Amino acid sequence: MHTQYVVGVTAVLEIEGLRKTYRSRRKGARRALDGFDMVVEAGQVHGFLGPNGSGKTTTLRTLLGLIRPNGGRMAILGEEVPARLSSVAGRVGAIVESPQFFPHFSAQDTLSLLADAGEVPQARVAEVLELVGLRDRAKERVKTYSLGMKQRLAVASALLKNPQLLILDEPANGLDPGGIREMRDLMRQLSASGMTVVLSSHILGEVQQICDSVTIISLGRRVASGPVAEVLAQHSGGGVVVRLESAGDLSSAAQVLVAAGARVDLKPDHLLVTGVDKPAWVTRTLAGRELYVSELAPVTVDLESVFLELTGTAPVAGQHRQVDQSVEVPA
Numbered sequence: 001m002h003t004q005y006v007v008g009v010t011a012v013l014e015i016e017g018l019r020k021t022y023r024s025r026r027k028g029a030r031r032a033l034d035g036f037d038m039v040v041e042a043g044q045v046h047g048f049l050g051p052n053g054s055g056k057t058t059t060l061r062t063l064l065g066l067i068r069p070n071g072g073r074m075a076i077l078g079e080e081v082p083a084r085l086s087s088v089a090g091r092v093g094a095i096v097e098s099p100q101f102f103p104h105f106s107a108q109d110t111l112s113l114l115a116d117a118g119e120v121p122q123a124r125v126a127e128v129l130e131l132v133g134l135r136d137r138a139k140e141r142v143k144t145y146s147l148g149m150k151q152r153l154a155v156a157s158a159l160l161k162n163p164q165l166l167i168l169d170e171p172a173n174g175l176d177p178g179g180i181r182e183m184r185d186l187m188r189q190l191s192a193s194g195m196t197v198v199l200s201s202h203i204l205g206e207v208q209q210i211c212d213s214v215t216i217i218s219l220g221r222r223v224a225s226g227p228v229a230e231v232l233a234q235h236s237g238g239g240v241v242v243r244l245e246s247a248g249d250l251s252s253a254a255q256v257l258v259a260a261g262a263r264v265d266l267k268p269d270h271l272l273v274t275g276v277d278k279p280a281w282v283t284r285t286l287a288g289r290e291l292y293v294s295e296l297a298p299v300t301v302d303l304e305s306v307f308l309e310l311t312g313t314a315p316v317a318g319q320h321r322q323v324d325q326s327v328e329v330p331a
């Protein structure tokens, strides 16, 4: 299901009908993006989700002018890219591939060098070190840093020019739970300061906690998008779990509800009822037949279940899922 967006002036990122087919003499043609759409509004932390090989990195690299698309259009901060990339580049910070740092340099030296190269005032170096929480270790060599600290340094380098839009490809990759939490807090902090953050991720629980909105990609196409709560609500099916005072009455309760027009799944200790506008209707309908509800709760879905359903990547018993989601194009 596609959410229709009204593209307003606040869109920081717009992608429409993006297509990319990789061609190689040896491996033939592979369609990585097949008419992909994405919109990110200003001030959001936006999660870009999709299984391995679904086209996330291709999208981000195309956006940054590193890959030439075969079709579609893109705009960053209202400027068409790649045509006008040079006029927005100074307002976009991105880490699309893990940057390589000189191991013998300290974070301070690394950022200082990058600040000079990017004509950023040196005073900004201390600010970004503080922001990413590296201040106290800033003078130590990068080779002594943990993976999490290197990730922070990468984010610090992308923050040097105080971008309006920050794009991070898998920022939590390889981090332990503590590191992930710190990264989450940093994203929130940046967003609170008015920055728009787009992050691709596989860590769905994290995305659910950290992101205001999401785009889910599968096979090079958008399969869902919108505020996290909306995407979840659209896929919860409005179901309710119903338990009765006496479990022995479940089967008759199921018959009553079906006769009254609901869809009912009979489980050993509860009913799963869908197709009902208001949960109170279930209580009333059953009470009218002297069947008493002891518990009535909406079915909660998490982003992971929605993701698995939409991208067709839920595990299937006895099958080993292959990781590539791109489509081979016949010669």
Ligand SMILES: Nc1ncnc2c1ncn2[C@@H]1O[C@H](COP(=O)(O)OP(=O)(O)OP(=O)(O)O)[C@@H](O)[C@H]1O
Pocket: 022, 023, 024, 030, 031, 032, 050, 051, 052, 053, 054, 055, 056, 057, 058, 059, 324, 325, 326
């Ligand atoms: N340079 C390339 N040449 C040929 N095929 C490529 C190239 N880069 C990516 N692909 C293919 O395009 C498809 C999409 O890859 P992409 O890296 O965009 O996916 P992704 O969603 O970022 O995946 P992951 O989560 O695994 O990083 C994959 O089938 C990949 O093998």
